[in-house]
Amino acid sequence: MKTLEAPLREHPFFQGLSDSHLETIAGCGRNIQFTAGETIFREGEEADYFYVIRHGRVALDIHGAHRGAITIETVEAGEIIGWSWLVPPYRWRFSARAVVKTRAIALDGRCLRGKCEQDYQLGYELFKRFAHVFSERLDHTIIQLLDIYCENPVKKSKR
Amino acid sequence: MNNSIAEPMQPVPYRIQGFERETHDTFTLELKAADKVSQPGFAPGQFNMLYVFGMGEVPVSISSDPADPESIKHTTRVVGTVTKAMNTLKPGDTIGVRGPFGSSWPLELGRGKDVVVIAGGIGLAPLRPALFELLAHRQRYHRIILLYGTRTPRDILFKRDLKRWRSHFDLEVYITVDRAMGAWQGNVGVVIKLIPRAPFDPSNAIALICGPEVMMRFSLEALQQRGIGNENIFVSMERNMKCGLGFCGHCQYGPHFVCKNGPVFRYDRIEPIFRKAEV
Numbered sequence: 161m162k163t164l165e166a167p168l169r170e171h172p173f174f175q176g177l178s179d180s181h182l183e184t185i186a187g188c189g190r191n192i193q194f195t196a197g198e199t200i201f202r203e204g205e206e207a208d209y210f211y212v213i214r215h216g217r218v219a220l221d222i223h224g225a226h227r228g229a230i231t232i233e234t235v236e237a238g239e240i241i242g243w244s245w246l247v248p249p250y251r252w253r254f255s256a257r258a259v260v261k262t263r264a265i266a267l268d269g270r271c272l273r274g275k276c277e278q279d280y281q282l283g284y285e286l287f288k289r290f291a292h293v294f295s296e297r298l299d300h301t302i303i304q305l306l307d308i309y310c311e312n313p314v315k316k317s318k319r
Numbered sequence: 320m321n322n323s324i325a326e327p328m329q330p331v332p333y334r335i336q337g338f339e340r341e342t343h344d345t346f347t348l349e350l351k352a353a354d355k356v357s358q359p360g361f362a363p364g365q366f367n368m369l370y371v372f373g374m375g376e377v378p379v380s381i382s383s384d385p386a387d388p389e390s391i392k393h394t395t396r397v398v399g400t401v402t403k404a405m406n407t408l409k410p411g412d413t414i415g416v417r418g419p420f421g422s423s424w425p426l427e428l429g430r431g432k433d434v435v436v437i438a439g440g441i442g443l444a445p446l447r448p449a450l451f452e453l454l455a456h457r458q459r460y461h462r463i464i465l466l467y468g469t470r471t472p473r474d475i476l477f478k479r480d481l482k483r484w485r486s487h488f489d490l491e492v493y494i495t496v497d498r499a500m501g502a503w504q505g506n507v508g509v510v511i512k513l514i515p516r517a518p519f520d521p522s523n524a525i526a527l528i529c530g531p532e533v534m535m536r537f538s539l540e541a542l543q544q545r546g547i548g549n550e551n552i553f554v555s556m557e558r559n560m561k562c563g564l565g566f567c568g569h570c571q572y573g574p575h576f577v578c579k580n581g582p583v584f585r586y587d588r589i590e591p592i593f594r595k596a597e598v
Contacts, residue, residue: 219507231499231507238516259504299537303509304497308531309440309470 188271210242216262245269330415362423363448370415439530468510
């Protein structure tokens with residue numbers, strides 16, 4: 161039987177993790193597939209998993225009254241989605257849906273939280289990786305908030 | 320425009336041959352010399368000063384194919400009084416032109432290498448002539464990759480070109496938008512996000528970047544993380560240009576004048592001042 165350790169080892173998010181930590185993480189995971197348009201999770205629901213994307217594309221949506229779903233980011237192979245399982249109250253901040261057929265590894269957040277409590281080294285390694293994801297997404301969010309492609313009001317008067 | 324040496328401050332009348340609306344706030348003007356003067360060529364990345372009579376003069380990137388100097392196109396966004404007036408011009412109207420001015424994309428340095436073109440928003444306009452030229456001499460280069468980011472799907476420039484380029488097997492096009500609603504099936508996220516996964520060899524590549532400075536700053540970091548040297552990165556800067564000749568000083572950028580020494584700079588030559596807010 162194929163284990164999940166090999167695809168996890170190849171995934172950029174887990175690069176550099178020890179074999180024993182990969183084995184522990186793989187023990188909390190399962191392969192999963194989503195068809196195009198399928199909802200992966202919904203904003204406000206309990207966040208029990210995070211997803212390691214292997215193939216495909218996932219859209220992270222936020223719903224605004226009278227505006228429908230606004231896609232704030234898409235995530236592809238080599239990336240992960242979901243960090244709400246790490247932060248109380250463990251509820252999804254966004255919704256996620258597969259844009260195209262998507263294959264992923266779903267990792268059980270409760271299971272992983274339990275393992276991290278038992279093995280602080282594993283917890284530290286995971287948090288380092290998530291801190292990198294947080295930092296990158298924060299940078300991206302700042303750029304999106306700056307609305308940099310909008311006209312420059314300083315130059316508006318003349319040009 | 321061939322008066323740029325003899326009478327560099329005197330605009331030459333050009334006739335508007337065509338007006339094309341690119342997006343809700345951007346448009347392209349196609350120009351032809353009104354008199355029987357031969358139209359000079361231009362190099363990708365250069366700009367002209369366009370004078371709307373009675374309104375004023377602004378620098379606008381040349382966005383057309385350098386192999387076709389008889390049909391010179393300029394693409395700009397409506398951002399102020401002059402471009403607003405320009406937006407109302409019709410075929411047959413006259414506009415004043417000075418130029419071409421400034422430095423160009425050093426495509427010859429990309430020979431035998433991967434060429435990564437990174438454009439943000441209206442920054443695709445001055446890179447479009449470079450893409451035409453790269454494709455006209457496709458055999459000179461290894462991979463050619465276009466990473467293009469803009470605000471929303473409706474802000475995507477040059478849709479016909481992008482569609483055609485995407486159908487080329489020898490040009491890889493990746494497009495992303497900062498936000499999207501509805502039927503958009505493509506990437507959503509900042510253009511910087513495309514850089515880590517773009518398929519190029521950083522040890523044998525040059526990168527050309529044009530877009531808002533914040534976008535260029537983060538793009539530079541992402542390229543440096545991939546391992547491209549600063550001497551192989553070229554950026555197009557934007558400052559308030561007036562004379563186009565490096566005389567008036569409006570566009571002074573540290574020891575440089577953007578209109579004359581730029582707008583295209585090799586990044587290692589401006590790195591010390593690039594992040595200084597005061598410059």
